[in-house]
Amino acid sequence: MDKPYVVGIDIGGQTAKIGLVDARGNVLTQTAIVSNDTDDYKVFIKNLCDAVTKLVNKEYSMSQVRGIGIGAPNANFYKGTIENTVNLTWGGNGKLIIPFAEEMSKIIKLPVKLTNDANAAALGEMTYGVARGMKDFIMITLGTGVGSGIIVNGNLLYGHDANAGELGHVTMVRQNGRLCGCGKTGCLEAYCSATGVARTAREMLETSDRKSLLRNIPPESISSKDVFEAANQGDELAKEIFDFTGTMLGAALADFVAFSSPEAFVLFGGLTRSGDFIMKPVVDSLNRNVMPRWKNKIKVLFSQLKESDAAILGASALAWEV
């Protein structure tokens, strides 16, 4: 292969991480630049191109790079655009459609592809991770929100408008559900994200007077990590919080099985650090809620990508397809 490498870029609100990646998923070299020091996307793209070129040329050569894959908020894969985002200083306050791939490609003279973070994670898992060889699986990212990337017959499911895979926003609680950041109520994300776990903790503490290590923490600053640590010390209430969370997530996964009949779910992100506390109720609930034909047949796996590399790897996976 005369072009053995790809570049993966993860654009976030504060920084953009850049890595050079080989076909086995080794991040050969990486760097980061700030992403919030300009309100002009052209300036940011120029800075990004400079940083990529500098990084690659230090020990490798741009002529060895096959293409560039980018994970970014509000990215539209079909159009290569970043659309109406409020999370980036150069996003035009939600009122701009940025032809990101085209502009960057013009400068850096390489194919550039964009997708959102959860889709990138799914591609990363299929290309380098625990889903290697799978053609049908669903990636669920359990971080501040709940994201998803759906692989169908070896390809990402983008849907009519490239916005498919918003599984964090299926409705799990149809009456008096929690308000979600998306404006709806009762969304999966409002319960099964890291912030959802913290909300559950506060609710459970408020509505009972049971003993719990979590009472030593001011309610408003309880995090999902605190809940994990308490569970780890045998705290019953903390364990129940994970049971509640995992049971709901498993029920949601059962509905997703009815949709696309995946071989596996791959769970990724902060909450997965809670290990069996979350995995066990997820698997139990999934198998209680699927149609009989699928009982005990759908794998639920944790991602095997190193969390620090995963965003770069996921984005880079896009570039093998150019």
Next chain:
Amino acid sequence: MDKPYVVGIDIGGQTAKIGLVDARGNVLTQTAIVSNDTDDYKVFIKNLCDAVTKLVNKEYSMSQVRGIGIGAPNANFYKGTIENTVNLTWGGNGKLIIPFAEEMSKIIKLPVKLTNDANAAALGEMTYGVARGMKDFIMITLGTGVGSGIIVNGNLLYGHDANAGELGHVTMVRQNGRLCGCGKTGCLEAYCSATGVARTAREMLETSDRKSLLRNIPPESISSKDVFEAANQGDELAKEIFDFTGTMLGAALADFVAFSSPEAFVLFGGLTRSGDFIMKPVVDSLNRNVMPRWKNKIKVLFSQLKESDAAILGASALAWEV
């Protein structure tokens, strides 16, 4: 095109309908044979081949036929098999995997493809119907049960095991839900099928003493058609039954949008004869329950295929792909 026609076959528990179809979706000639007069699938396949050959050769020629598409219960598209069905006398009482496509193809010397009824309906709609030109849409069949065929990027979504698209069995009522034929409780199908509508009617009549034309019918024999006729005569309770049904169906569709972001839903089957009584609450509820980005953007359409031809057309659509 030297092979301008395809054969579509719809295998049901009592009869198998056979039609010769052109590329515009005209059923040129059709017939039917009984499907429950033998317990030996080889006999049935032989009878079917004879009937196809006889039908085609009357006015056309087998040499003009490109291939054969079949819609059948428990059909596995990947393997061309009918698996473990209890709905066919020659199905081995649910304990047989029948290599249907292979056996039939051997006799009739043409490619044979199988899929289930709802998938066939989706293909029919994409090939000849209201979804022509669409690459992402979801077919929902509202008959005795609730079936679905999901088109993603121009292809049927089959999933890991060819069983994807069981949207009638997502859980809509998580507590004290109705028992569904699949063994689960709270499934969409238990509420939004024709039989679900009849159940809702009985429940509403039992739990109130409101006036209704439906009280003139013995409860156990109320059908969805009765409810439609009552609604048509201005019966308030009957209209509420459709509101309840459509509202739940719309909420389910909103979750499906989060999954695959379709351009449209196509509704098919007995319940669609109720027209606006069902369509209006579906559309209202869909738009109330989707994420803001999709509000008022997803079409909900009734199938335009003639109901008497639809099963043959759907099955025949499979054969253009051979």
